[in-house]
Amino acid sequence: MGIKERREREKQATRQRILDAARELYVQEGYEAMTMRRVAEKIEYSATAIYVHFKDKAALIQELCAHDFLRFAEVLNKVAKVKDPVERLRKMGRAYIDFAQEYPTTYRLLFMERRPAEVGTTGPDGPEQGNPEQDAYAFLRQSVQEAKDADCFRPEHQDVELVSQALWGGLHGLVALHLVMGPEDKWIDMRPLMRTATLMMDLLLEGLCKPSRSGGATRAR
Amino acid sequence: MGIKERREREKQATRQRILDAARELYVQEGYEAMTMRRVAEKIEYSATAIYVHFKDKAALIQELCAHDFLRFAEVLNKVAKVKDPVERLRKMGRAYIDFAQEYPTTYRLLFMERRPAEVGTTGPDGPEQGNPEQDAYAFLRQSVQEAKDADCFRPEHQDVELVSQALWGGLHGLVALHLVMGPEDKWIDMRPLMRTATLMMDLLLEGLCKPSRSGGATRAR
DNA sequence: CTCGTTTAGTTAACGGCGTTAAGTGATGGT
DNA sequence: ACCATCACTTAACGCCGTTAACTAAACGAG
Numbered sequence: 001m002g003i004k005e006r007r008e009r010e011k012q013a014t015r016q017r018i019l020d021a022a023r024e025l026y027v028q029e030g031y032e033a034m035t036m037r038r039v040a041e042k043i044e045y046s047a048t049a050i051y052v053h054f055k056d057k058a059a060l061i062q063e064l065c066a067h068d069f070l071r072f073a074e075v076l077n078k079v080a081k082v083k084d085p086v087e088r089l090r091k092m093g094r095a096y097i098d099f100a101q102e103y104p105t106t107y108r109l110l111f112m113e114r115r116p117a118e119v120g121t122t123g124p125d126g127p128e129q130g131n132p133e134q135d136a137y138a139f140l141r142q143s144v145q146e147a148k149d150a151d152c153f154r155p156e157h158q159d160v161e162l163v164s165q166a167l168w169g170g171l172h173g174l175v176a177l178h179l180v181m182g183p184e185d186k187w188i189d190m191r192p193l194m195r196t197a198t199l200m201m202d203l204l205l206e207g208l209c210k211p212s213r214s215g216g217a218t219r220a221r
Numbered sequence: 222m223g224i225k226e227r228r229e230r231e232k233q234a235t236r237q238r239i240l241d242a243a244r245e246l247y248v249q250e251g252y253e254a255m256t257m258r259r260v261a262e263k264i265e266y267s268a269t270a271i272y273v274h275f276k277d278k279a280a281l282i283q284e285l286c287a288h289d290f291l292r293f294a295e296v297l298n299k300v301a302k303v304k305d306p307v308e309r310l311r312k313m314g315r316a317y318i319d320f321a322q323e324y325p326t327t328y329r330l331l332f333m334e335r336r337p338a339e340v341g342t343t344g345p346d347g348p349e350q351g352n353p354e355q356d357a358y359a360f361l362r363q364s365v366q367e368a369k370d371a372d373c374f375r376p377e378h379q380d381v382e383l384v385s386q387a388l389w390g391g392l393h394g395l396v397a398l399h400l401v402m403g404p405e406d407k408w409i410d411m412r413p414l415m416r417t418a419t420l421m422m423d424l425l426l427e428g429l430c431k432p433s434r435s436g437g438a439t440r441a442r
Numbered sequence: 443c444t445c446g447t448t449t450a451g452t453t454a455a456c457g458g459c460g461t462t463a464a465g466t467g468a469t470g471g472t
Numbered sequence: 473a474c475c476a477t478c479a480c481t482t483a484a485c486g487c488c489g490t491t492a493a494c495t496a497a498a499c500g501a502g
Binding site: 228257258268277278 | 487488498
Binding site: 169 | 335380383392397406409417424
């Protein structure tokens with residue numbers, strides 16, 4: 001009696017086609033282009049067909065976010081094998097910037113757009129909040145915790161949450177400024193993102209770590 | 222023959238009423254609430270009357286931005302009297318966070334919303350680009366330049382633009398994260414903005430400045 | 443004084459948006 | 473053979489930004 005299963009599979013396939021079309025529109029033409037009507041047009045359905053699969057546009061976006069949050073966490077976890085927690089933090093920073101530069105519109109969706117609701121409490125196959133392999137912030141916090149436990153940090157920097165947020169915020173600010181200003185803003189001559197980000201990580205980690213550490217990064221010439 | 226002048230004054234007054242209504246809507250109810258129709262309704266005009274005074278919605282927003290950029294620069298310039306450039310940078314950071322917390326929606330408008338065009342090249346009474354009293358970034362860059370000229374920085378940090386953007390980006394990232402996540406995000410337990418920002422400034426300035434400087438800030442207990 | 447011009451404002455309309463209500467038609471179970 | 477289900481469609485509503493055509497008042501010039 002695989003009939004019901006087949007129907008269910010077909011429904012999920014359509015659902016997936018909606019998600020794919022939405023993501024493609026968003027990535028290629030930006031937030032404003034991701035219209036219910038245009039998504040539907042892309043898969044040759046009527047606009048209202050989407051509402052069979054998603055409660056509303058927010059739910060559709062939320063599902064896109066959940067998926068991309070997971071992918072983002074996967075990318076960051078590529079440096080999980082690095083033993084030294086401080087060195088790992090540095091590499092996480094690089095991976096963070098790489099991701100932002102490779103998928104700028106996705107980065108926008110995840111961290112710069114008005115959050116539809118909470119992204120953490122997603123139902124099916126969303127990122128498991130607190131699991132470092134699926135939750136990028138949890139992974140960051142874990143590395144900071146390890147650095148602290150390994151006694152890398154100066155005694156005044158013991159608040160893991162505070163340190164994590166400073167590191168994240170520092171990089172996020174640089175990315176956000178670059179994304180919001182566009183490449184050719186006449187107001188400000190933006191330095192290359194990776195350069196500023198490297199400086200940011202060097203300064204923050206140098207200030208966080210005990211002076212004994214011989215600064216894992218090559219100093220800017 | 223003050224007739225023409227009176228007419229012109231009346232027109233400017235209406236124009237100003239439009240701007241005020243738009244700003245009020247934006248500040249109190251956010252970006253989405255600032256529609257042409259609602260702005261018009263607020264001043265008891267028809268929606269299309271706005272187009273007599275502004276080319277389109279983007280022009281209206283641009284003018285709001287130009288005004289608020291100037292106000293923002295004024296706020297930052299309150300610390301201009303501080304002699305020591307590094308101490309001034311620290312105080313600028315505080316003023317920056319204060320502004321963001323006092324006028325969160327304005328901050329959004331200035332630094333987080335999709336830029337309608339360039340904000341620098343505004344016509345009448347917009348911020349004069351490059352003038353530290355009217356252009357907050359120019360003011361930041363000037364202070365960084367002074368700090369460098371006063372030999373406060375380590376020899377490897379000579380790129381004024383790079384350093385300015387790192388300082389700005391660091392604070393902007395923290396503000397942006399706080400604004401995008403809302404006060405009660407279940408995903409992340411955000412530390413108070415001013416605490417993270419203070420840590421950010423301390424770490425960055427400590428890393429930028431020569432170790433000889435006895436660190437103007439009280440160390441976090 | 444009158445006539446023509448200018449102009450701040452109006453109403454009506456267009457196309458696009460998200461979303462709801464009602465209908466349709468194929469499919470599968472009984 | 474009939475009925476129920478349900479993925480999907482069409483029609484419509486109330487928003488949005490914006491344009492076109494019109495109105496009416498005020499002014500300058502003859």
